[in-house]
Amino acid sequence: MANVLNNGNFDSEISNGVVVIDFFATWCGPCKMLAPVFDELSNEMNGTAKFFKVDIDESADLARKYFVSSVPTIMIFKDGKAVETMVGFIPKENLEAKIKAHL
Template sequence: MERLNSERFREVIQSDKLVVVDFYADWCMPCRYISPILEKLSKEYNGEVEFYKLNVDENQDVAFEYGIASIPTVLFFRNGKVVGGFIGAMPESAVRAEIEKALGA
């Protein structure tokens, strides 16, 4: 999964595909739990859904703009708008269900 900076983040969320952004920090243990799940799903959705990571410590402007107060926060974007997401580490089945719900929106 590509790691984003603030500028690249603003570009990728404009996609008309579903874009999944994992807001994380290197020191965050729940973030380390969910990262391999998102990696796996990025391979399964192979281009149908785009997956990215954004380090909140390195991109505090974006974290502030989207009100990220807890990590991991995973937000789903389409055409620059938030269309779903979740906060906290969840099992793969729950993450997949959230993605499927956003795909249907």
């Protein structure tokens, strides 16, 4: 399962390599559908990309900083820079292909 980041540790965790962030909310139905897909990819791609989650209600500053207005929003960072943003539920194969494109 992916660790949850907050304002205190976000920047240090995304600074190196390919990092996939799931901006979510506990009350969001599509977020709950995406969670097992995200966790599976996190386990399968361990060592090639890092996976984290950000609760937009707990870390509203991060959500504003990255213009997250709908959840789930998946962002891919490469060496600290956002390189891809996807909104809504994403099938596992599609998400995996997007991540691999940035490795």
